[in-house]
Amino acid sequence: METYVIIAVLSILVLVTLKNLLFSTVTQIELEKEIDPNAEPEETTVIREFTPRELSNFNGFDLEKIYIAVKGNVYDVSKGRQFYGPSGPYSNFAGHDASRGLALNSFEMENIRRWDEPIDDLQGLNESELKSLDNWEGMFRGKYPCVGTLVPDPQFENKKDV
Numbered sequence: 604m605e606t607y608v609i610i611a612v613l614s615i616l617v618l619v620t621l622k623n624l625l626f627s628t629v630t631q632i633e634l635e636k637e638i639d640p641n642a643e644p645e646e647t648t649v650i651r652e653f654t655p656r657e658l659s660n661f662n663g664f665d666l667e668k669i670y671i672a673v674k675g676n677v678y679d680v681s682k683g684r685q686f687y688g689p690s691g692p693y694s695n696f697a698g699h700d701a702s703r704g705l706a707l708n709s710f711e712m713e714n715i716r717r718w719d720e721p722i723d724d725l726q727g728l729n730e731s732e733l734k735s736l737d738n739w740e741g742m743f744r745g746k747y748p749c750v751g752t753l754v755p756d757p758q759f760e761n762k763k764d765v
């Protein structure tokens with residue numbers, strides 16, 4: 604009988620110690636997270652230049668990250684993978700300049716330049732299409748980090764516009 608009492612008391616002690624240990628660890632981690640003044644920002648934005656050819660690698664398939672250019676700026680849209688990822692409805696935009704497609708409300712490849720074509724100068728778009736593109740740009744600015752700018756690749760800029 605005495606042995607049972609000792610085992611019971613010991614078990615309770617062990618359980619209480621375990622609970623305290625787990626609880627205090629969680630609290631400490633939460634506290635550290637809240638007050639650490641040197642914490643890195645969650646997203647580190649690296650501004651760099653991308654030629655259309657470099658941009659094309661960021662299609663969520665060749666490289667995991669997904670980048671899209673809109674009016675000369677490149678956005679990291681990786682968190683919108685359900686939209687732009689390989690099986691998403693707007694996957695054609697991934698790794699490309701989406702400006703003309705956004706302006707025309709179209710994700711067809713005919714409105715998206717290939718990487719070996721000159722950068723789209725948006726010629727031929729009318730006022731309301733350009734306005735629509737500006738609205739889309741506002742959405743990208745608000746939702747996704749800008750990671751760089753789209754720059755011409757000298758090797759392909761001299762090709763005749765198609």
Ligand code: HEM
Nearest residue numbers: 680683686692693704705706707708709710711739742746
């Ligand atoms: C059948 C027609 C379409 C339907 C039903 C549709 C539906 C949707 C829905 C439900 C969303 C999510 C909205 C939200 O998160 O609040 C969305 C977002 C979007 N749609 Fe469409 N869409 C259509 C056509 C198009 C077309 C033709 C384009 C081409 C420009 C397009 C481009 C986009 C873009 C860029 C987003 C934003 C995704 C993001 O948040 O990053 N959609 N669409």
